[in-house]
Amino acid sequence: MSEKKIALEIKGLKVNYGAIQALKGIDLKVYEGDVVAILGANGAGKTTTLKKISGIIDGTEGSIQFYGREIIGEEPEKIAKMGISMSPEGRAVFRDLTVEENLKAGAFTQKDKKKIAETFERVYRYFPVLRERKNQVASTLSGGEQQMLAIGRALMSHPKVLLLDEPSLGLAPLIVQDIMKIVKEIKNEGTTVIIVEQNAAQTLKIADYGYVIELGNISTHGKAEVLANDPKLVEAYLGKH
Incomplete structure (x- = not known):
């Protein structure tokens, strides 16, 4: 090996x-x-x-x-x-943006639309609750959901x-x-x-x-x-x- x-x-x-x-x-x-x-x-x-x-x-x-x-x-x-991508302490999600907008913000380093779509699917597979809440404003999520969103956002840059x-x-x-x-x-x-x-x-x-x-x-x-x-x-x- x-x-x-x-x-x-x-x-x-x-x-x-x-x-x-x-x-x-x-x-x-x-x-x-x-x-x-x-x-x-x-x-x-x-x-x-x-x-x-x-x-x-x-x-x-x-x-x-x-x-x-x-x-x-x-x-x-x-x-x-x-x-290298970081999910910061205290979550630091964009509170006035929706779940989906937060995730899109995490993909700022990516130009390939197909890859971005695949990464969305990957994040939603890890965190199904984010798919359910994708049009919800981040400030209305529970602490656990905000943490999932912060990790998901960090993953969006692949x-x-x-x-x-x-x-x-x-x-x-x-x-x-x-x-x-x-x-x-x-x-x-x-x-x-x-x-x-x-x-x-x-x-x-x-x-x-x-x-x-x-x-x-x-x-x-x-x-x-x-x-x-x-x-x-x-x-x-x-x-x-």
């Missing part, structure tokens, strides 16, 4: 917000077709990592390579066109790598299970996924590999099933057994 390609590699990434060092030189590898979890407490640097991959923030040292191409310094739109920032935040446990199951389906259909989460237990069930960030450093990393059984991690993030 041929070796998996590295889709994304971060080396020595440092990010400062003024005098505060949010990331202190992290290294991270994401292989094509995997789900990689980035875990940690609030303020650890998880969201900063995703924002830097997307090109949303400046002020950095280090390297981020996407299929061997350096992307630090590239504009967010260019990074999106290369094949990304090679999908970044998910806290997709379970504020959602009921059953909805979280549904969303995690769909993330697994997205991965099984060939999209690489990087998922930032505080809900470590659910995330490690669907992830292949995980990294734990503490105060801007990676404190531990390994295969998801190994991390899920790590006593220190269990105590810190998974609740004491």
